[in-house]
């Protein structure tokens with residue numbers, strides 16, 4: 001295959017000018033504003049001839065130049081300077097505009113490129129290449145933020161009676177699976193991220209990450225993991241059809257409110273059933289996530305009805321994440337205590353097999369727990385060994401009780417025998433999530 005020649009200089013210049021023009025117009029004016037419409041039309045006029053001469057078109061930032069369809073422009077050139085800055089802020093190395101790309105599609109890419117928000121952007125004809133994908137933790141954090149945004153949109157769509165886009169949820173699950181494949185402890189650490197304001201979305205993402213961790217531990221096939229992940233991510237989406245004053249009520253619910261709340265698994269199943277392309281068994285999981293092993297929970301079911309195995313996994317991690325989260329009517333339990341609660345309820349509320357998989361995958365002293373070692377040091381669990389045993393601790397406080405600066409916090413391989421007990425991270429001013437984010 002021979003490389004096509006560079007764009008004619010005037011075509012490249014006109015394209016670059018219209019790209020920057022649209023990027024700036026979208027930054028300054030709302031969609032539909034005359035300035036944005038004109039900039040879009042200008043891009044339409046320059047994009048057509050450019051794609052005719054060279055397809056796909058590559059815009060790329062090199063160490064010395066900004067390339068537009070093979071034509072080099074100096075990075076401090078009046079036109080390229082904005083593109084170079086925007087590319088750098090999004091860590092984009094290159095963007096490929098394929099045949100069939102429209103000006104509107106390129107416009108959406110530019111809106112993403114120039115914004116600082118975490119909103120994800122995807123397109124069939126425009127693809128980016130990242131400079132540096134970063135560590136598994138950094139990529140996982142990005143996937144986490146993008147999933148929060150995807151969920152927020154899905155909830156809004158469901159609230160307005162529209163059908164959420166199933167592909168977006170599936171893509172989020174696939175990106176989590178990639179992180180899990182690379183480093184399962186990263187996924188478990190990310191699942192510790194909480195937010196009081198965005199509780200519902202964080203809870204759903206955490207349940208998804210934890211459920212996938214259990215699924216991976218069971219070596220479930222990829223298609224089953226996808227079902228598990230999508231169902232876990234959307235397990236509470238039925239709450240969008242529950243009156244918000246009931247969902248957000250800080251105190252205990254009265255009988256009528258509780259009856260309305262108990263309908264959310266059924267409502268959630270209806271939403272998933274309408275989402276074409278969602279794996280069919282995911283809606284069962286949403287319907288069954290509050291069904292307890294001993295027959296308790298809800299919705300009511302005929303005698304002998306058994307929730308699916310995947311549902312039992314979600315029931316366990318749903319309860320675990322709720323126990324470890326600060327809610328209006330209860331304080332969060334330390335991670336090892338929440339695990340102990342789950343194991344104590346094994347064979348009662350929770351399916352014993354699901355509880356055992358949970359113990360093995362999440363561990364009795366999970367990643368992110370703060371522990372005192374026999375040496376007198378205090379640290380945060382950063383890795384598990386096989387079978388849910390402690391594997392590695394980042395030491396944060398020395399045996400004299402002195403807080404170590406970040407550059408002097410050693411990673412120590414430890415066994416369960418070296419751990420005296422878990423401690424409250426707040427007493428030592430430790431933020432376990434921050435410690436975990438520094439993993440190499």
Ligand SMILES: [Fe+2]
Pocket residue numbers: 235236264289290
């Ligand atoms: Fe629920």
